Amino acid sequence: MDVDLILRVYPFFLQAAWVTIQLSVLTAVLGLACGSLGAAARLSRLRIFRIIGAVYVSLFRGTPALIQLFILYFGGPQIGIQLDAFEAGVIGLGVNIGAYMTETIRGAIIAIDRGQTEASRTLGLSRWQSMRYVVLPQAARLMIRPLGVNINALIKGTALVAAISVVELTYTAQRYIGSTYKPFEMFLLSGTLYMIIIYATGRGIAWLDRRARIT
Amino acid sequence: MTDTAFVEIRNAAKSFGSLQVLRDINLKVERGQIVAIIGPSGSGKSTLLRAINELDPLSSGEIWLEGVQINKKLPHRQYERHVNQVRQDIGMVFQHFNLFPHLTVRENITLAPKLLKGMSAGEANALAEQQLAKVGLMEKIDAYPSQLSGGQKQRVAIARALAMKPKVMLFDEATSALDPELVEEVNLVMKQLAEEHMTMIIVTHEMGFAESVCDRVLFMDGGVVVEEGPPEVIFRNPENERTRAFLRKHLQTNHNR
Numbered sequence: 209m210d211v212d213l214i215l216r217v218y219p220f221f222l223q224a225a226w227v228t229i230q231l232s233v234l235t236a237v238l239g240l241a242c243g244s245l246g247a248a249a250r251l252s253r254l255r256i257f258r259i260i261g262a263v264y265v266s267l268f269r270g271t272p273a274l275i276q277l278f279i280l281y282f283g284g285p286q287i288g289i290q291l292d293a294f295e296a297g298v299i300g301l302g303v304n305i306g307a308y309m310t311e312t313i314r315g316a317i318i319a320i321d322r323g324q325t326e327a328s329r330t331l332g333l334s335r336w337q338s339m340r341y342v343v344l345p346q347a348a349r350l351m352i353r354p355l356g357v358n359i360n361a362l363i364k365g366t367a368l369v370a371a372i373s374v375v376e377l378t379y380t381a382q383r384y385i386g387s388t389y390k391p392f393e394m395f396l397l398s399g400t401l402y403m404i405i406i407y408a409t410g411r412g413i414a415w416l417d418r419r420a421r422i423t
Numbered sequence: 424m425t426d427t428a429f430v431e432i433r434n435a436a437k438s439f440g441s442l443q444v445l446r447d448i449n450l451k452v453e454r455g456q457i458v459a460i461i462g463p464s465g466s467g468k469s470t471l472l473r474a475i476n477e478l479d480p481l482s483s484g485e486i487w488l489e490g491v492q493i494n495k496k497l498p499h500r501q502y503e504r505h506v507n508q509v510r511q512d513i514g515m516v517f518q519h520f521n522l523f524p525h526l527t528v529r530e531n532i533t534l535a536p537k538l539l540k541g542m543s544a545g546e547a548n549a550l551a552e553q554q555l556a557k558v559g560l561m562e563k564i565d566a567y568p569s570q571l572s573g574g575q576k577q578r579v580a581i582a583r584a585l586a587m588k589p590k591v592m593l594f595d596e597a598t599s600a601l602d603p604e605l606v607e608e609v610n611l612v613m614k615q616l617a618e619e620h621m622t623m624i625i626v627t628h629e630m631g632f633a634e635s636v637c638d639r640v641l642f643m644d645g646g647v648v649v650e651e652g653p654p655e656v657i658f659r660n661p662e663n664e665r666t667r668a669f670l671r672k673h674l675q676t677n678h679n680r
């Protein structure tokens with residue numbers, strides 16, 4: 209193993225890791241927004257919203273994320289959507305993970321006993337108040353761990369944007385392999401950095417989950 | 424104002440799909456009256472109670488509370504506003520308590536008054552303390568529901584309903600999920616409400632309690648009111664054969680327990 213090489217190139221990998229972190233955070237935020245909207249649509253009183261929600265979920269879970277990215281980044285200009293690679297990466301991955309998060313959030317909400325809604329409605333709370341003050345606070349606790357699983361998948365999924373030339377961890381590894389012919393070291397380096405990011409995120413999620421249980 | 428009784432149910436019918444659960448039910452409850460509903464499992468007692476506050480809206484018929492029709496046919500938005508309003512006047516106590524587990528006892532009680540009656544935190548707190556004192560649970564005010572026994576949970580659920588100052592209280596087998604030794608503390612609270620002349624409709628399996636507390640008893644079977652009358656008649660000298668059979672069976676199983 210070429211330790212000298214690793215010591216020489218690792219600062220560039222740290223920069224790339226920062227890009228991966230930014231991608232992950234923005235994607236997670238967009239994903240949570242899409243997931244919340246998706247879950248609201250899936251649980252709507254109105255059939256049309258339920259259908260839209262269901263179509264969103266099956267479309268984005270039913271096709272490879274890579275194809276979705278390609279359609280957005282390479283196909284987008286044809287229909288007037290001009291995005292740089294990073295933007296396309298965030299939007300493509302965010303909307304994709306949002307479909308999974310839709311199901312996570314919806315699952316947590318419907319897991320709350322109907323009696324909770326009934327008791328609050330009986331007191332005179334509106335549908336929204338009952339959701340806001342009684343159901344969602346309980347569902348939020350239930351969804352921390354499964355959303356953590358979605359976020360774990362999302363972080364690993366950011367590797368896909370190497371295919372549209374975003375200079376993140378995977379792309380950077382590929383680039384240095386091109387000039388050094390040392391794939392083992394380069395992938396090991398980026399793999400290690402992925403692991404650190406994922407481990408730290410996992411600890412954060414576990415901490416949140418523990419806190420939510422205590423209060 | 425219509426000339427309706429305090430609580431009045433007229434020609435109530437209810438189907439779930441093709442299953443007819445209530446047929447032509449009529450009931451008048453005057454202010455301060457206490458009515459017990461008894462009958463075998465599946466006879467439609469819960470459905471009737473849940474129809475009164477629109478949890479399970481009737482298929483046909485009318486429900487009135489103090490001259491206001493509860494189950495008005497209205498466009499969606501108006502209907503929602505209407506039920507949110509009338510439900511504030513109807514307290515309901517469930518078999519499984521349905522306390523909010525993420526809130527303390529205090530918060531369980533103050534949630535609705537704060538949101539719906541615009542009470543300040545101070546006013547709501549005072550109200551919570553007053554209601555808890557009434558059910559004898561002041562010391563549990565900052566406990567979470569998971570820290571309470573079943574009997575305590577149900578007393579908090581009653582306090583929560585009372586905090587909205589309802590005009591009528593509905594009890595759906597409030598003691599059925601309790602261990603036998605915890606039944607009495609809940610019954611005592613209900614008896615106290617009776618002494619304060621709270622209007623109550625009580626679905627129960629406890630014939631002794633119904634007899635001692637209620638002004639009138641309805642026996643339901645197969646979605647109809649088979650027989651109704653004062654407790655001493657229904658329990659001591661029922662006319663209908665189905666009522667007799669039910670009471671015979673019920674008293675027997677109670678003895679065998």
Ligand SMILES: Nc1ncnc2c1ncn2[C@@H]1O[C@H](COP(=O)(O)OP(=O)(O)O)[C@@H](O)[C@H]1O
Binds near residue numbers: 439463465467470471
């Ligand atoms: N939401 C529902 N959907 C379909 N059937 C129901 C529903 N709720 C109650 N039922 C049926 O209605 C009948 C009466 O139920 P219920 O009112 O709970 O009876 P009780 O409280 O007297 O035991 C039962 O046959 C029950 O299965």
Ligand SMILES: [Mg+2]
Binds near residue numbers: 468469596
């Ligand atoms: Mg029942």
